[in-house]
Every structure is written in C-alpha cells, then in structure tokens.
Amino acid sequence: MENVIEMRHITKVFPGIIANDDVTIELRKGEIHALLGENGAGKSTLMSVLFGLYQPEKGEILKNGHVVQINNPNDANNLGIGMVHQHFKLVHNFTVLENIVLGAEDTKHGFLYMKNARKKVEEISQRYNLKVDCDALISDITVGMQQRVEIIKMLYRDNEVLIFDEPTAVLTPQEIEELMQIMRDLAKEGKSILFITHKLNEIKEVADRCTVLRKGKYIGTIDVATTTKEEMSEMMVGRKINLTTEKTESHPTDDILVVKNLSVSKKGHKNPVNNISFSVRKGEIVCIAGIDGNGQTELVQAITGLMPILNGTILLNGKDITHASIRQRNVSGISHIPEDRHKHGLILDYPLSYNLVLQRYFEPQFSQHGFLKFEEIEKYSEKLIEQYDIRSGQGSKTIARSMSGGNQQKAIIAREIDKNPDCLIAVQPTRGLDVGAIEYIHKQIIRERDEGKAVLLVSLELDEVMNLSDRILVIYEGEIVGEFNPKEITVQELGLYMAGSKRGDTNEKAV
Amino acid sequence: MKKLFKSEASLNFASSVTAIIAGLIIGLIVIIIANPSNALNGFLTLIQGGFSNGTRGIGQVLNNATPIILTGLSVGFAFKTGLFNIGTPGQFVVGAFVAIYIGVEWTFLPGAIHWLVAIIFAALAGALWGCVPGIMKAYLNVNEVIASIIMNYIGMYTVNYIVPLTVFNINKNETLPVASSAVIPQFGIEHLIPNVNGGIVIAIILVIVIHIILNKSVLGYELKACGFNRDASKYAGINAKQKIVCSMMIAGALAGIGGALVYLGGTGKCLAVVDTLAPEGFNGIAVALLGLSSPFGILAAGLFIAHLTIGGSLMQIYGFIPQIVDIIIAIIIYFSAFALMVKGILANGFHFKKKPKVKEGQ
Numbered sequence: 019m020e021n022v023i024e025m026r027h028i029t030k031v032f033p034g035i036i037a038n039d040d041v042t043i044e045l046r047k048g049e050i051h052a053l054l055g056e057n058g059a060g061k062s063t064l065m066s067v068l069f070g071l072y073q074p075e076k077g078e079i080l081k082n083g084h085v086v087q088i089n090n091p092n093d094a095n096n097l098g099i100g101m102v103h104q105h106f107k108l109v110h111n112f113t114v115l116e117n118i119v120l121g122a123e124d125t126k127h128g129f130l131y132m133k134n135a136r137k138k139v140e141e142i143s144q145r146y147n148l149k150v151d152c153d154a155l156i157s158d159i160t161v162g163m164q165q166r167v168e169i170i171k172m173l174y175r176d177n178e179v180l181i182f183d184e185p186t187a188v189l190t191p192q193e194i195e196e197l198m199q200i201m202r203d204l205a206k207e208g209k210s211i212l213f214i215t216h217k218l219n220e221i222k223e224v225a226d227r228c229t230v231l232r233k234g235k236y237i238g239t240i241d242v243a244t245t246t247k248e249e250m251s252e253m254m255v256g257r258k259i260n261l262t263t264e265k266t267e268s269h270p271t272d273d274i275l276v277v278k279n280l281s282v283s284k285k286g287h288k289n290p291v292n293n294i295s296f297s298v299r300k301g302e303i304v305c306i307a308g309i310d311g312n313g314q315t316e317l318v319q320a321i322t323g324l325m326p327i328l329n330g331t332i333l334l335n336g337k338d339i340t341h342a343s344i345r346q347r348n349v350s351g352i353s354h355i356p357e358d359r360h361k362h363g364l365i366l367d368y369p370l371s372y373n374l375v376l377q378r379y380f381e382p383q384f385s386q387h388g389f390l391k392f393e394e395i396e397k398y399s400e401k402l403i404e405q406y407d408i409r410s411g412q413g414s415k416t417i418a419r420s421m422s423g424g425n426q427q428k429a430i431i432a433r434e435i436d437k438n439p440d441c442l443i444a445v446q447p448t449r450g451l452d453v454g455a456i457e458y459i460h461k462q463i464i465r466e467r468d469e470g471k472a473v474l475l476v477s478l479e480l481d482e483v484m485n486l487s488d489r490i491l492v493i494y495e496g497e498i499v500g501e502f503n504p505k506e507i508t509v510q511e512l513g514l515y516m517a518g519s520k521r522g523d524t525n526e527k528a529v
Numbered sequence: 530m531k532k533l534f535k536s537e538a539s540l541n542f543a544s545s546v547t548a549i550i551a552g553l554i555i556g557l558i559v560i561i562i563a564n565p566s567n568a569l570n571g572f573l574t575l576i577q578g579g580f581s582n583g584t585r586g587i588g589q590v591l592n593n594a595t596p597i598i599l600t601g602l603s604v605g606f607a608f609k610t611g612l613f614n615i616g617t618p619g620q621f622v623v624g625a626f627v628a629i630y631i632g633v634e635w636t637f638l639p640g641a642i643h644w645l646v647a648i649i650f651a652a653l654a655g656a657l658w659g660c661v662p663g664i665m666k667a668y669l670n671v672n673e674v675i676a677s678i679i680m681n682y683i684g685m686y687t688v689n690y691i692v693p694l695t696v697f698n699i700n701k702n703e704t705l706p707v708a709s710s711a712v713i714p715q716f717g718i719e720h721l722i723p724n725v726n727g728g729i730v731i732a733i734i735l736v737i738v739i740h741i742i743l744n745k746s747v748l749g750y751e752l753k754a755c756g757f758n759r760d761a762s763k764y765a766g767i768n769a770k771q772k773i774v775c776s777m778m779i780a781g782a783l784a785g786i787g788g789a790l791v792y793l794g795g796t797g798k799c800l801a802v803v804d805t806l807a808p809e810g811f812n813g814i815a816v817a818l819l820g821l822s823s824p825f826g827i828l829a830a831g832l833f834i835a836h837l838t839i840g841g842s843l844m845q846i847y848g849f850i851p852q853i854v855d856i857i858i859a860i861i862i863y864f865s866a867f868a869l870m871v872k873g874i875l876a877n878g879f880h881f882k883k884k885p886k887v888k889e890g891q
Contacts, residue, residue, distance in 0.1 A: 268647050322764075324763065324764060343766065343768075344763065344764070344765075344766040345766030345767075345768075346766075348765075348766045349764075349766075354764070356764060361758075361761065362760050362761050362763075362764040363758045363761065363764070364759045364761060365758045365761050365762070366757070366758065366760075367757045367758075368753075368754070368757065372750065376754075376761070376764075376765040377765050377766055378748060379747060379750055385747045388746050388747050388748065389745050389746050389747065390745060390746065390747060390750055392745075
C-alpha cells in the first residue's frame with residue numbers, strides 16, 4: 019500500500035525538553051493509524067508538526083512521496099491535512115453551518131453565500147452518517163455533536179488525512195461507539211486517519227496499525243490485530259502494567275457525608291438535581307454512574323458549595339453544612355477533585371507551588387500577619403512534588419499552564435489528598451489520562467478509602483466505575499434510579515439503568 | 530522564584546524599551562514632516578526633556594510624574610486583579626477636591642498631620658468612587674468599564690457643583706489655595722532638587738507598598754487569583770465578589786491620593802472649575818500599559834512620560850506649535866502602549882522564556 023504521509027526523523031526541541039527525538043511515522047492510504055503514548059510522550063507535538071503549528075528542528079515530511087514544507091495550518095489544509103483538536107476550536111455563538119464554513123466562505127458580490135455550503139454539508143452529513151443540525155448554535159449542542167462539527171469541517175475542506183487528537187476524552191460511552199463507527203466509515207471511503215490516544219481498548223477496536231512513542235522517542239510500529247493490550251501498554255510505559263485494579267473488601271462504618279432530598283434548580287429547565295438522597299460512609303467508595311449531563315456536575319457543585327441549592331440538607335460528620343461557605347466546607351473536611359481542572363482546579367498562570375496551597379494559603383503554616391511564607395510554601399510544594407511524582411520543567415516554579423494534563427491532574431490530586439479530608443469527592447479523576455497515570459490515581463483513591471476516608475466518585479467510564487466502587491448509584495435525569503453492588507451487576511445491565519430504560523428500588527440502603 | 534522573576538523582569542524591560550524606541554522613531558518622522566528645518570533641534574530637545582534645565586528640570590519631571598504614577602498604579606493594580614479601572618479621572622478629581630477642602634478648611638489640625646489627614650480623606654473619597662463600580666460588578670454583574678466611566682462624569686460634575694459653594698475663588702474660577710500646613714513636606718529632598726514636591730516621596734512609598742501587596746501578601750495572592758481565574762478562586766473558597774470590591778477600592782484610593790498630591794504639592798496650583806475630565810486620570814492608563822502593570826514599571830513609565838511632556842513644551846522654542854507637540858507625545862505614548870505586544874514577539878522570537886502554552890499530552 020502506498021504511503022500518504024511520511025514523517026522522517028522528526029526532531030522537535032522545546033527549551034529544556036526534547037519533545038520528539040528522531041521520530042519516523044508512515045501513514046498508509048485508507049488506514050486508521052493510532053499514535054500511542056503516555057502524557058508528555060510527544061504525540062501532540064508530532065501531530066502539531068504535521069499540522070504546521072510547530073516547525074521541527076530536524077527531519078522532513080513527505081506527502082504522496084514528495085517532500086513538502088508545512089509552515090502553518092493553511093499549508094496543511096492545502097495539502098489535505100485536517101485536525102480535530104482535543105479542545106474544539108469552535109465559535110460558540112455561531113451556528114453549526116457558520117462554524118463549518120468559517121475560513122472557507124463562499125461569497126457573492128461581497129456577501130456571504132451559504133446555499134452551496136449548506137448543500138455540501140448536507141451531502142457530507144448523509145454520506146458519512148454524521149448527523150448535525152446546521153442551524154443550531156454551538157453553545158446549545160452536545161460535546162459529541164460539536165465533535166461531529168469538527169469532523170465535517172475537515173471533510174468540507176476535502177481533507178484526506180484526518181488527525182484526531184484524543185477524540186474520545188470528552189465523550190460518553192455511547193458517543194465513543196458512534197465515533198468509532200464514523201472513523202471506520204471514513205477509512206472505508208479512502209480517508210487516512212491518524213488517531214492520538216492512550217486508550218488501548220479503542221486502539222484494539224478501530225486501528226489497523228499503531229505507532230508507540232515514549233518520552234519523545236520512537237519505540238515501534240505494530241500491527242494491532244496481532245498484538246495484545248498488555249504488550250502495547252508495556253511498549254508505552256516501558257514496564258509491565260496491571261490493567262485491573264486490585265482492592266480488598268471494604269468495611270464501611272459511620273456515615274460521613276449525608277445528602278437528604280437535595281434539589282438544584284436551573285432557570286428555564288427542569289431541576290438538574292431532583293430530590294436526591296444518599297450517604298457515603300467511612301471507608302467506602304461510592305460511585306455516581308451516569309451518562310454525562312444527567313445532573314452529576316450540579317450534584318457535586320451543590321455539595322461543594324459552588325452552586326446554590328433549591329432545597330434539601332447536606333451533613334458532613336453529622337454537622338449541617340447546607341449553607342456553609344465554600345471555605346468552611348473545605349476546612350471542615352471536604353476535598354474536591356473538580357471535573358474541569360482548567361476551569362476550577364488550577365490557576366493556570368500561577369506557579370505550581372501557589373496552586374498546591376490553593377485552599378490552604380491562609381493557614382498559619384503558609385502565612386503570617388497577612389504575608390505569605392514563601393519558603394514554607396516552596397518546601398511544602400517540593401514535598402508534594404516528590405511524594406506524588408509530579409513532573410514539571412522547573413519544579414515548584416513551573417507555571418501550571420506549561421505542565422502536561424496528566425501532571426496537572428496529579429498536582430490537584432496531591433493537593434486534595436494531602437489536605438487529609440474526611441470526604442474526598444472526585445469527579446472524573448482520570449479523564450484524559452494515560453494508563454500509567456490512571457493506575458496511579460486509582461491506587462491513591464483506594465488508599466484513601468483504606469485509610470478510612472469516605473470517597474464519592476463521579477465517573478462516566480464504566481470500567482472505572484466497576485473497578486473502583488464499593489457501591490454504585492446510577493443517576494438519570496437528576497434522580498438516583500438504582501443502587502447496586504458492583505459484584506452483582508453487569509456492565510450491560512448498568513447501561514440500561516444509565517440510559518433510563520430501567521428503574522430500580524433505591525430507598526432501602528440509600529437513606 | 531528569583532531566577533524566574535529576573536528573566537521575566539528583563540523581558541518586560543526589553544519590551545518596554547523596544548516599544549519606546551519604535552515610538553520615538555515614528556515621532557521623529559512626524560517632527561520632520563511638521564518642521565523640517567528645526568527637526569533635529571526639536572527632537573533633541575524632546576529627548577533631553579527634563580534634563581535640559583538642570584535640577585529645576587528634574588524637579589519639574591518629578592512633580593509632573595507624581596500624579597500619573599498614582600493613577601498608573603491605580604489602573605495597573607486593578608488590571609493585575611482582572612479589572613479595568615477606567616474611572617481614574619473621577620477618582621482623581623474627588624480625591625483632589627476632598628484634599629483641597631480639608632487643606633483650606635481644617636486649619637484647626639496641627640501642621641504636622643494636616644497634610645496627612647487631607648491625603649487619607651482623599652484616599653477614602655477615591656475608594657468610595659472606586660467601590661461603586663466594584664459593587665456593581667461584583668453583585669449586579671455590570672461591566673466595570675461602563676460603571677467607572679459614568680462615575681467619572683458624576684465625580685467631575687459633583688466637584689464642579691460643590692466647589693463654588695465651598696472653597697471657591699470666584700475671581701479665578703478655581704478653588705482657594707490650601708493652607709501652608711496642608712502642604713506636603715519635602716522630606717529633605719529639597720536640598721538636592723529645590724523645586725521638588727514632597728508628593729514624589731509618597732508616590733515612591735506607595736509603589737513599594739503596592740508591590741509588596743501584590744507579590745508578598747495573602748491579599749495579593751487572593752486578588753491575583755481572582756484576576757487570573759475567577760472560577761478557580763471561588764473553588765478555592767476565596768470570596769471573589771468581596772475581592773472585586775476590595776480591588777476597586779484600593780485602585781480608587783490610589784487615584785484619589787494622586788489628586789491630593791497635585792494640589793497639596795505647594796506649587797500654588799488650584800483646581801479649576803472646568804467641564805473636562807482630569808487628563809492625569811486617563812494618562813494613568815498609558816502609564817500602566819507602558820509599565821506592564823508592574824509597580825516599578827509604572828514608576829519608570831510615569832517618570833518617562835513626564836520627562837517627554839517637559840521636553841515637548843520646550844520644543845516650542847523651535848517653533849513647534851503646542852498641538853504638534855501633543856501629537857508627537859501622543860504617538861510615542863501610543864506606541865509605548867504596544868509594550869505588551871512587543872513582549873509577546875520578544876518572548877516567542879528569542880526564547881527569553883519557555884513558551885507559555887505547551888499543548889497537553891505532548
């Protein structure tokens with residue numbers, strides 16, 4: 019088979035780090051080629067080089083056998099290379115159609131001419147089974163549909179090499195399933211796909227070949243069908259990885275967090291959280307499972323104080339914290355690993371050390387007479403960096419923005435666990451992370467449980483739900499529709515409850 | 530911390546200087562077009578600025594710099610906390626009026642503290658003017674730019690209304706001069722530069738104070754956290770609304786003190802009743818931009834712009850009409866305001882520091 023794209027001996031250096039070190043990759047026509055590696059392995063950098071966002075120090079890129087120079091994304095686009103970024107680049111107050119044509123608009127006498135564009139988009143949408151509503155505003159549609167818009171954007175520009183940068187990180191299990199089908203269809207139509215990921219299941223499912231990178235270096239290219247997941251993970255991490263989480267039986271004791279009849283209202287919508295009651299006991303991991311957007315975010319924000327509640331009560335260690343301030347809740351023993359680490363979890367322009375004391379800077383350990391104790395903060399941050407293996411360019415001084423996603427998440431987890439909370443609330447703690455980091459974070463969460471903490475875990479990933487939890491609560495449209503022991507339920511059955519087609523009896527143990 | 534700060538500081542300095550040089554070059558072109566025969570002399574005078582008049586000139590520079598350093602600090606401080614305080618003219622003028630009123634009327638105060646009391650009340654008046662847009666922003670989500678612009682006019686017209694009823698000199702259509710006990714002492718620097726006002730000393734002290742608040746204090750940590758990421762600071766348990774009001778009050782107080790320092794300076798200058806917003810207020814924005822919102826940067830920028838203004842007025846000797854001089858100074862300031870953009874170019878072009886944005890999963 020002919021190679022559509024060849025990247026030969028690419029080396030890209032950033033100050034203090036070699037992001038790509040002599041990497042070679044070949045993409046055949048009509049194949050799905052996965053690019054596997056841990057966070058910081060250089061996958062995104064390599065694709066950014068191909069897309070013209072970075073210029074490599076060494077190496078060359080060949081398109082259909084000819085050397086090409088890609089100086090910017092426009093060059094890439096002209097060569098038929100398109101990219102769906104991990105964080106979508108869409109204009110939120112534009113419609114779907116406007117976003118698709120943006121940058122490639124038809125005009126007639128200086129005015130926008132959308133008729134042809136609409137026809138072409140509808141054709142693409144039909145042909146590849148990419149359902150979108152052309153006139154919906156981006157801000158009104160789901161993340162899954164936004165991704166379809168990004169894909170159509172590439173197809174609208176007649177791109178034949180499609181780069182997907184961790185496309186499944188933001189999707190629900192159902193949406194992932196759909197995306198996989200879309201990718202297969204695209205490949206069948208002769209498009210060549212480069213697929214950045216660190217999820218082995220997905221590679222197994224769709225990819226033909228897989229190139230593995232580790233710490234910027236090329237490790238090898240393998241045929242997916244003949245390689246096991248264990249072999250791939252070993253290539254990626256450089257050591258054997260235990261893909262299933264080991265944990266002992268839980269021995270829950272007293273109630274730590276009790277939520278009674280909690281409701282949250284939202285203007286113009288039905289209550290996103292509707293009369294929810296449950297409790298989390300010392301020494302157990304309770305998992306809220308559900309499809310994204312069924313009230314998990316609101317539930318957690320209500321418990322942590324980020325969102326006002328309509329009615330209900332929240333007790334922590336028997337103390338009513340329903341109307342306590344966020345600071346009071348933090349101090350009285352709630353730790354919160356937030357869903358969106360960039361929005362809530364970190365102040366990206368602050369150095370790592372400042373971020374590690376984000377809820378504790380006012381304590382006598384870190385400040386005195388209104389002034390920060392820099393040495394103490396730095397000492398503490400060095401301790402956490404060491405203890406939790408947070409990797410960054412300049413240690414405590416590293417600006418959080420420049421750290422990789424996995425290490426940002428590690429920093430948040432270090433901070434929240436080191437607060438020694440009574441109740442740890444973790445929302446999708448492993449979202450977008452690689453196998454090694456996931457293994458690590460799962461271990462930490464189980465250790466917290468074993469030390470007698472109450473853990474409330476919110477997760478969209480069923481694997482995580484089944485592996486970690488001691489008790490599963492299924493949330494659907496803002497209500498708890500079932501409570502299960504993970505050992506007594508299958509993933510398929512859980513899926514039915516999550517989709518709302520089954521309802522269980524919730525009130526025996528929950529209150 | 531130190532090493533990072535050093536390279537960051539040198540980058541800031543380099544970008545401001547580059548912006549200034551670009552401004553000067555464009556300024557020179559305008560000078561050549563306006564008056565080719567005297568262009569070189571004119572330009573040299575402009576650059577010489579305050580230095581062409583010996584210590585007298587330096588004193589003038591310091592005196593002119595004082596109010597714009599304060600309004601610059603006001604804008605820069607608010608900016609560091611994520612707010613755009615465009616209300617400095619209003620805060621400046623109410624501060625000035627309160628200082629003058631106390632300076633004229635409260636002669637019962639002993640000389641040693643009369644001026645200090647006047648400055649403190651000016652700060653309070655400025656803080657009051659700043660806190661209105663702060664409260665509107667924090668609790669009603671009204672854009673602080675609009676609210677502060679409105680407060681500018683309310684401040685100006687209120688002062689114009691009250692002055693004729695209180696400390697008015699009807700012959701000159703301005704306020705009465707303040708009592709001698711209300712004049713800020715010169716703290717001994719008059720031995721070096723005879724015509725200097727004590728205000729510059731207070732301005733420098735405040736530059737240091739603001740630097741410490743921003744970089745060393747818990748309050749600064751909280752304020753900057755709110756400025757960088759309001760959601761995350763809320764998550765951290767910081768009362769973001771309260772911090773917005775607090776930040777605007779401090780910013781307002783700084784501009785208010787700026788007003789006090791001008792009219793308590795002992796130059797005999799009085800507040801005229803005119804329907805224009807105080808230019809010192811808006812100049813603060815340029816100073817803050819040129820100084821990249823850092824307190825010491827603002828100090829340097831304030832001195833530089835004062836220096837140019839003096840140079841500009843001396844250019845009139847060579848037949849440059851005041852309007853042309855104003856245009857030239859405006860061009861230089863205008864270009865200087867691009868310092869932030871230049872910083873971006875320098876940082877990316879010459880790798881002064883690590884690229885700020887590294888993609889996830891690299």
